[in-house]
Amino acid sequence: MSKDSPANVETYSGELPDIPYGEASAPGYVNPETGQNTDYWVLTPEERSQGFIRPVRRSYLHRKCGAETVMGQAIAETYARSPKFYGATFCWKCKDHFPVKEFTWDDDGTEVGS
Numbered sequence: 001m002s003k004d005s006p007a008n009v010e011t012y013s014g015e016l017p018d019i020p021y022g023e024a025s026a027p028g029y030v031n032p033e034t035g036q037n038t039d040y041w042v043l044t045p046e047e048r049s050q051g052f053i054r055p056v057r058r059s060y061l062h063r064k065c066g067a068e069t070v071m072g073q074a075i076a077e078t079y080a081r082s083p084k085f086y087g088a089t090f091c092w093k094c095k096d097h098f099p100v101k102e103f104t105w106d107d108d109g110t111e112v113g114s
């Protein structure tokens with residue numbers, strides 16, 4: 001796989017990736033204390049400005065545990081622009097990532113990734 005990320009993808013932090021694009025699902029390593037990666041891929045502002053095909057939603061529910069997880073704006077907009085961009089997503093309560101189909105959007109109960 002290419003070490004260069006696609007032109008329409010960047011890191012959430014704005015920093016250079018610790019892990020090249022294509023070698024892992026996120027550009028930052030997992031923090032063992034939180035279970036969360038230190039960084040994530042997002043679509044660039046230019047790509048996101050092309051238009052959203054879903055509402056911009058900031059939180060989802062993990063059906064298994066019932067917890068609500070809130071995400072940053074760039075990640076929320078990436079989901080709205082490209083609903084299948086992420087294959088897995090984070091639950092703060094379970095402290096791990098799970099397939100997006102295990103989660104539903106807070107506002108209307110539709111499945112994340114759909």
Ligand SMILES: [Zn+2]
Pocket residue numbers: 062064065066067091092093094095
């Ligand atoms: Zn959970």
